[in-house]
Amino acid sequence: MKKPVFPTGSILYDAILSRVFFVIGLSCLVLLLLIMLFLILEGLPIFRTVGVADFLFGTSWYPTYSPPQFGVAPLIIASLAVTLLASVIAVPLSLAVAVYLAELAHPAVKEIIKPIVEIIASIPSVVIGFFGMVVVAPFLQEHFDIDTGLNMINAALMLAFMAVPTIASISEDAISSVPTSLKEASYALGANRWQTIFHITVPASLSGIWTAIILGVSRVIGETMVVLMVAGGAGIIPKSIFDPIRPLTANIAAEMAEAAFHGDHYYALFAIAIILFAITMVFNLIADYLSNRYKFKEL
């Protein structure tokens, strides 16, 4: 066998490898910058035709009219509204699951339930959207006497279901990491289990819980297939939770195929992607900041 120039055991080999790994390790950074660059390159040209304020606050989204109108306010409001509604459902539900798993469930039961909750996270969003379309929509239409079951509340329910594993699992980790000594101190003062959970354990794990909520909400804002399939798709400002809506993500997915390459419509959709990217980036930065603060050191 030929002797290699750099034997794999040499220090030089190790040093070279360390550099190579460093360069490859930077790939995430490079990719993130590339994504930003592309969104900006393909999105900013829209502002040659439409002012930034008109784009953000315009209330009419008619990209195919002549002249086309590119006001994304209804889409932004739709995204915020459906996210808020989904959060109102998902956050209490997830926290209940988290506390149940961390404090109440028998260890053997927890061993079974926790993976099942995590399975929810693995179900493809298109399947959840499909279920919303074929089962939840007809159900809502029938029982609430509305024109269409494809609307905001349907989307919010499906999104809430998808957010539960994220919020519950991260919150559960945070709650479980509260030192036993804190809880024992509370019991010693005569507090019962619920009082201890409510006044000691949950407040002590609040930064982790906030991280969980923010990550969950950020996933909801960015979720595409569910809102594309069940939100109804009407680009109007919703007045009730039974109105069909068209969130930002659904709008991109629905229109990209028909937008002419490097036309105004195409640029406008990339500009919407910039908005989405910025929102989720801010959410992630906040989550990162929170999770690095107030962390319990191993005792």
Added chain:
Amino acid sequence: MPGRSIREETASRGAGAHSRRNADIVEKAMFGIMRVCSFAVLVFLVLMLGYIFKEGISAISLNFLTEMPRNEMREGGILPAILGTFYLMLGASVISIPIGIITAIYLSEYASNPRVVKIIRLEINNLAGVPSVVFGLFGLGLFVVYLGFGVSILAGSLTLGILNLPVIIRSTEEALLTVPKTYREASLSLGATRWQTIYKIVLPNALPGILTGVMLSLGRAAGETAPIMFTAAAFYTPTLPHSIFSEVMALPYHIFVMATAGLYIDETRHIQYGTAIVLIMLVLLLNLAGLIARYRFRRRMKSSL
């Protein structure tokens, strides 16, 4: 009551057995609510999967899995969608597994500057948070148009591969962290270089944990729709893909288009349910494999400590 301090709470409880009884009632009620909530989530999951299986199981047959669609996709099988999803999973893995594992090794074994580690980790978290439809746009802009790959397996695999990077990196890092420091020290003290230590000691011990991440990422690649919509997926292809530059049908996209577009939405419901079952089974099996790998891994790590 959120406004009260624990001291007030204990003071008022000292007032008598009455408030203690109240506190116990509150405890019972709250615990009941939590059990009901947890139960409700599980019930919804079971209802959803159960309903899809009930409606779709009749569509599943060997022919459904191995035949081309016929008669404008109103009949026949979903072979091209299964194969397409398989190719995309494979392509995404080829991209994300090496880069992801190497990044994780760098972060946990080589990196010495905590500032660099912090920045890279922040970027990984940010990348993980980018909405999937934005990845789709990026893939369209960079791979399909700028690099000229067209709507193809290649462009879709690259897009999915990038999307999967954070999953692989995180789980690999987690797996590397569970390898005890003493293993590394023992190897280094015998005169092995860092790379020899990583290759011969750390990686073999972390392998099942890494496998878990790979399985989870495969499942994710199989189920994602938005990133492949503009980069790889086709409504219908008359033949099976013959190169990495072919566009493909894919299971999640097939469900989406069959359920939302075309003239035969109601007529082809059974095909939609059947496709959903195939996709769910694929994803669940991959996740189950991942969970089992993780479970056995944890048990082994515990017993070896």
